[in-house]
Amino acid sequence: xxxxxxxxxxxxxxVRKTTSELLTIARRLGEPSAVLIGAGFDAAKEALAQYGxxxxxxxxxxxxxxxxVAPKAEVLxxxxxxxxxxxxxxxxxxxxxxxxxxxxxxxxxGLITDAVDVQAGDxxxxxxxxxxxxxxxxxxxxxxKGTPIITVKPNSAAPEAISGAALPQVxxxxxxxxxxxxxxxxxxxxxxxxxxxxxxxxxxxxGGRGTAGDFSKVEEFADSLGAAVGASRAAVDAGxxxxxxxxxxxxxxxxxxxxxxxxxxxAIQHRAGMQTSKTIIAINKDDEAPIFELVDFGVVGDLFTxxxxxxxxxxxxxx
Amino acid sequence: xxxxxxxKHVPDAQSDRTxxxxxxxxxxxxxxxxxxxxDEYAIEAGLKLVxxxxxxxxxxxxxxxxxxxxxxAADAIKKAxxxxxxxxxxxxxxxxxGSDAVATSLILAEAVKKIGSPDLILTGMGSTDAAMGVVPAxxxxxxxxxxxxxxxxxxxxxxxxxxxxxGDVASETIAASLPAVVSVTDQINEPRYPSFKGIMAAKKxxxxxxxVSDLGLxxxxxxxxxxxxxxxxxxxxxxxxxxxxxxxxxxxxxxLAEFLSAQKFI
Numbered sequence: 001x002x003x004x005x006x007x008x009x010x011x012x013x014x015v016r017k018t019t020s021e022l023l024t025i026a027r028r029l030g031e032p033s034a035v036l037i038g039a040g041f042d043a044a045k046e047a048l049a050q051y052g053x054x055x056x057x058x059x060x061x062x063x064x065x066x067x068x069v070a071p072k073a074e075v076l077x078x079x080x081x082x083x084x085x086x087x088x089x090x091x092x093x094x095x096x097x098x099x100x101x102x103x104x105x106x107x108x109x110g111l112i113t114d115a116v117d118v119q120a121g122d123x124x125x126x127x128x129x130x131x132x133x134x135x136x137x138x139x140x141x142x143x144x145k146g147t148p149i150i151t152v153k154p155n156s157a158a159p160e161a162i163s164g165a166a167l168p169q170v171x172x173x174x175x176x177x178x179x180x181x182x183x184x185x186x187x188x189x190x191x192x193x194x195x196x197x198x199x200x201x202x203x204x205x206x207g208g209r210g211t212a213g214d215f216s217k218v219e220e221f222a223d224s225l226g227a228a229v230g231a232s233r234a235a236v237d238a239g240x241x242x243x244x245x246x247x248x249x250x251x252x253x254x255x256x257x258x259x260x261x262x263x264x265x266x267a268i269q270h271r272a273g274m275q276t277s278k279t280i281i282a283i284n285k286d287d288e289a290p291i292f293e294l295v296d297f298g299v300v301g302d303l304f305t306x307x308x309x310x311x312x313x314x315x316x317x318x319x
Numbered sequence: 320x321x322x323x324x325x326x327k328h329v330p331d332a333q334s335d336r337t338x339x340x341x342x343x344x345x346x347x348x349x350x351x352x353x354x355x356x357x358d359e360y361a362i363e364a365g366l367k368l369v370x371x372x373x374x375x376x377x378x379x380x381x382x383x384x385x386x387x388x389x390x391x392a393a394d395a396i397k398k399a400x401x402x403x404x405x406x407x408x409x410x411x412x413x414x415x416x417g418s419d420a421v422a423t424s425l426i427l428a429e430a431v432k433k434i435g436s437p438d439l440i441l442t443g444m445g446s447t448d449a450a451m452g453v454v455p456a457x458x459x460x461x462x463x464x465x466x467x468x469x470x471x472x473x474x475x476x477x478x479x480x481x482x483x484x485x486g487d488v489a490s491e492t493i494a495a496s497l498p499a500v501v502s503v504t505d506q507i508n509e510p511r512y513p514s515f516k517g518i519m520a521a522k523k524x525x526x527x528x529x530x531v532s533d534l535g536l537x538x539x540x541x542x543x544x545x546x547x548x549x550x551x552x553x554x555x556x557x558x559x560x561x562x563x564x565x566x567x568x569x570x571x572x573x574x575l576a577e578f579l580s581a582q583k584f585i
Contacts, residue, residue, distance in 0.1 A: 023560065068466060068493065071457065093487075094452065094469055101453035102460045104421060108467075110422065110547030115452045118502045127551070133336045133448070145547035154511065181465035182499070185481075186492035197487065203584065225584065230352050243471070243485055243506050249332075250357065258584055268332050279582060280559075287566070294559055295488060297578045301567025309572025310579075317576065317585045 004054070007072075007099065008048065009091045011062040013040020016198045020147055020159035022152055024049035029126060030086040033162065034081060037072055038065045041168060049166035051159055056168050063175045069095055070179035073102035075297060080107050080147050087126050089118070090195050093199075100151050106313040109146025115274065116156045116255070117296035125151065134249070134268050135275030154199040157254045175181055190244065198228045198245060200219040203258045204277070206247055207232035208261015208270075210284060210303055213240040217307040218262050224314040228276040230254065233265045248273035262303040266291025283307065320372040320475070323364040323437040324401055325427055327460070329448040332566070336448070342543060343550040344417045347389055354395040357443035359510035364473055364503050365441050366403045366511070381405040383434055387415060387426050393526070401520035407526035408434060409416035415530050415579060417543025420449070424457035426541060431533040439480065442502045444469055446575045455502040465495035469559065471506040475477030506551040 004026035009016040019034070026032035034053040036044055039056055048056055057079060064071040076088060076099065088103065090096040092114050098223040104111035112128045121127030130139045143149070158277035198204065205227045207218035215229070216272055222229045229240035249272040257316050264270060266282070266289055274280070275294065282291040287300040299306050330350040337346050365382040372380045385394050386401035387410045397409035410430050418426070431440055440462075445452035459466030472480035474507045480501060481494045514522070531538050539545060565574050579585045 068468075070460075073460075097451065097453050098456035098468060099450075099467070101420070101456035104547070105424070105457050105460045108547075111453065112548055113453060122373075128427040131556070132450075132553075134332065136336065137338070137557055138556055140551045140553075142551055143547065144548050144549050149373040178463055182467050182493055182495040184491050185494045187489045188491075189489045190487075225579075243504075244487055249450070250444065258579075258582075272332075275556075278563075279584075283571070283575070287564075289339070292562075292564055293566070295562040296559075296582075297504065297562055297575065299567055299575055300564065301571040306567055306575065307573040309570075310575040311572075313573055313576030314579065314585050317580060 002030040003033045003085065004113045005076065005082050005085045006032055006034050006053070007088070007090045007096070008034050008036045008044065009019065009093070009096070010038070012038070012039060012045055013043025013216045015044050017159070020047065020051040021154065021157045022089045022091065023048070023053055024157045024160045025152060026089055027052050027162070028118070029120050033083065033085070034166070035059070035076065038076060043168050049164045050161050052162040052164040053166045054164050056166050058168050058170045059173060060271055061173065063180065066184060067180050068182040068184070069098045070102060070182070071175045072099045073106060074175055074179050075173055076103045077106040079171065085147060086225065087148040087150060090149070090151045095150070095277070097151050100149050100307065104149050105290045107146055109149050110143030111149045112141055112143060113151045115150050116150045118129045118150055118152060131276050134272035136288070142228070153253065153255060194223065196228045198230055198252050199254055201228035201256055202252070203227035204230050204247070204254050204256045205260040205262065206232065206264060207235055207241070207262050208232035208264030209234040211235060213238065215241060221260070221307045224311045232270055261291050262307060264291055265289045267295065320369055320377055320439070321414055321430055321435065321437045322369060322382045322441060323434055324358070324365045324382055324399065324404065324441045325448045325454070326362065326386050326395050327355045328352050328386060328388045328395035329355045329446055332447055333370050342417060343553060344543060347391065352391050352394065354398045355443060355447045357445060357447060357505060359507055360503050360507055361441040361443045362402050363440050363508045363510040367508065368475055369456060372581040379514050383408060383437070385427065385430055385434065386410070387423055387430070390414070396512070396526055397521060400576050401517045402412045402511055403517055406524060409526060409528045410531070410534065411528055412531040412538070414538035414542045417546060418541050419449055419546040419548055420453050420457060420547055421547050422541040424454050424461055426531070426534065426536065427454065427458055428461035429536055430529065433529070433534060435500065438479045438484045438497045439475065440464070440500045441497070442500070444504045455500050459500040462500065465499040467493050467495050467499055470501055470503045473501065473503060473507060517543070
């Protein structure tokens, strides 16, 4: 069975949930081989084995991690040449898509981004599903040239545990000078909030213009549910919440089990970031807000009275 | 300083965007189009850099706006010229219809080479139609230039471009030598509106139209037939079933929690 390369998304060996989703998807297409760039194999091994990685290609060179995406694309291009995989799966983050973009050009392969489903189609061709035009359409696509290179959105598969060998295989690679041109000269870590990562969270509670800059009720409700906190572009542009929490066309695209929009009207740019959520709830003072067209449950009312009441009820139910 | 800004003419997100039934490509004719909103930030960033270069005594500084697309795409160049860009290049050829990101990046790369040797190639963070966000990386790969993407701050000094990028886990500073490909986010600036003077001046600005063969490319290397991916089918997403809407009469939060409980979220 052909290998399927999965680029591991991790920080010092702490593997993100998206990687277990990718390994699960990879098993539909062939035998999963993880590609771990950077240090941390000892920490990552169990997480990779647990979701069926048979092999783990290890690339620990600092030359790869100090620079932007180009060296990572060179690593994958070398592995595509040596392992002749059935597909390469990469998490659909900004960085993941850029690595995939360069890999596609290097290996003369078709690229599909932001897949929400990946299946083995007829005669083994990889078939993807994407959600496009702000979630207004779904598209089925295939790769017609080279090795299918596919970036997959978080929450596109339920991780299924299965035991894999996770045999390490160290990859020797020389990075070209041309790939070492854009250097990270400084990095200021963000303060941890203790909340789940926005794109991976099962529940997202987001606030908009209706918060008038006070996110405390949104955050308290989110915390009662163990949810991530998001914000509309209006709230971010007003400086009320960090851009890294923005949901929509120019922010994050999320697809959680439950999405709660508080004081968000639901412009098309916002819908582009959340329309594929499984269950949608909105709280808005304006009963004509377009967000109500999308909801499974809506409350016409003031978030400053509705959310605290809901928070108390959730806490009581969980107690 | 010479800057090329790559822009895209896209179907308006406010209109009913759809596909062509005949070949599953994006409908770019039957739907109203406009300059992709995210490209306005790249144009503004380019204009600011040229203005400060000129103020610093540089000569021969200009912004050239480059687009690939059908006749209607000329509107995207026009808007950029009205904002203050100095010249336009429109690659327009029937052979381009149906090009994927891979072919688009090939056309852009050859057009950038033909324009000359810019110090900087600026783009938006992604288009508002396909929204892949991969063309800047592909362009950098093809041109063999540093790729510096998702800039929320941008500075050029002494042959080096430095940006700040706000990532999920960290805020990073990234530096590269010129020439480089730089993409900017919607956080970087507030794009200007065209002034009346700008609108009048735009009419006199030079716009060149190039075909694929003008770029030395074989028509068979671009377009739908040369795409490395294929859209097999498309389907309009069924409208979501009408949900339950309640008006808060002092018990809205309780009802919300009851819904969560019924759906097994709590």
